[in-house]
Amino acid sequence: VGIFGTERPLTIEDSEALKRLPYVRAVVPFVxxxxxxxxxxxxxxxxxxxxxxxxxxxxxMAVGLGRxxxxxxxxxxRAFAVLGSKMRQELxxxxxxxxxxxxxxxxxxxxxxxxxxxxxxLGFDLDDTVYIPAARALSLFNRDSLFEIDVLYxxxxxxxxxxxxxxxxxxxxxxxxxxTITTQQQMLDVLGSILNVLTVSVAxxxxxxxLVGAIGIVTIMTIAVNExxxxxxxxxxxxxRRSQVLxxxxxxxxxVAxxxxxSGLALGMGIxxxxxxxxxxxxxxxxxxxxxxxxxIAVTIGLVAGxxxxxxxxxxxxxxxxxxx
Numbered sequence: 001v002g003i004f005g006t007e008r009p010l011t012i013e014d015s016e017a018l019k020r021l022p023y024v025r026a027v028v029p030f031v032x033x034x035x036x037x038x039x040x041x042x043x044x045x046x047x048x049x050x051x052x053x054x055x056x057x058x059x060x061m062a063v064g065l066g067r068x069x070x071x072x073x074x075x076x077x078r079a080f081a082v083l084g085s086k087m088r089q090e091l092x093x094x095x096x097x098x099x100x101x102x103x104x105x106x107x108x109x110x111x112x113x114x115x116x117x118x119x120x121x122l123g124f125d126l127d128d129t130v131y132i133p134a135a136r137a138l139s140l141f142n143r144d145s146l147f148e149i150d151v152l153y154x155x156x157x158x159x160x161x162x163x164x165x166x167x168x169x170x171x172x173x174x175x176x177x178x179x180t181i182t183t184q185q186q187m188l189d190v191l192g193s194i195l196n197v198l199t200v201s202v203a204x205x206x207x208x209x210x211l212v213g214a215i216g217i218v219t220i221m222t223i224a225v226n227e228x229x230x231x232x233x234x235x236x237x238x239x240x241r242r243s244q245v246l247x248x249x250x251x252x253x254x255x256v257a258x259x260x261x262x263s264g265l266a267l268g269m270g271i272x273x274x275x276x277x278x279x280x281x282x283x284x285x286x287x288x289x290x291x292x293x294x295x296x297i298a299v300t301i302g303l304v305a306g307x308x309x310x311x312x313x314x315x316x317x318x319x320x321x322x323x324x325x
């Protein structure tokens with residue numbers, strides 16, 4: 001369950017109050033920002049996560065070296081830092097970073113741990129970051145409010161009971177409901193709605209593209225029939241059957257559509273890999289089944305679009321076609 005402040009700031013004390021609910025397993029106050037991190041002569045700007053001590057349990061993360069942030073005084077914690085796996089390599093390489101000092105926007109922190117690789121979650125690379133106590137992050141970024149408070153509760157507890165308990169606790173502290181509570185299912189529903197809109201939009205664009213492509217093939221094949229009328233007449237005069245002429249032009253339409261489909265696939269995959277080059281966190285994967293399906297659809301469109309020009313070519317009178325030269 002995620003809690004977001006809307007009017008009054010969410011505080012460290014709010015997160016501590018939520019820990020007293022009987023069905024709560026973990027509460028994580030959360031602050032996010034960007035800052036310059038230095039270690040010796042190495043430095044870079046990266047994402048800083050201010051978090052509570054229970055973050056590994058709530059987000060199913062594991063410590064690879066050392067430990068996570070200790071259970072200090074939540075409003076005045078010690079200046080400890082935990083590195084993501086990539087950040088450890090960036091700042092210290094293969095050297096053991098435990099006990100070393102780093103500087104974040106001018107403030108010094110002691111490294112006490114390194115997280116195991118977690119990867120990207122909702123666009124955030126959890127490996128390329130530094131974790132510090134939430135209260136320290138509020139001071140570092142000069143903020144009054146937490147970004148959010150995440151609550152992990154016991155699985156057997158109904159989510160409605162959890163939401164009502166959080167509401168009662170925070171309303172008692174704030175005097176009114178000036179916050180937003182979002183459950184995991186609500187987050188998934190919103191994400192699903194966004195994906196559905198994107199799917200419909202892409203389908204609409206694809207449908208328009210197919211229609212334009214079909215019109216283009218009809219136009220190309222009609223021009224081809226007009227320019228090759230005498231050739232068609234000669235073929236018919238030499239004994240070619242109507243079905244053979246029909247098959248000839250349908251084949252040409254299919255070839256044109258297949259080449260267009262392959263060109264579109266190559267362009268789309270090229271753009272996707274280009275985006276991946278500039279945004280490494282963006283996953284790029286093109287299943288072979290999708291490639292085959294796209295090409296089959298393109299060929300089918302070409303076949304359907306080529307029927308009318310092909311039938312017109314097949315029905316030409318040989319004598320009249322030869323006279324058109």
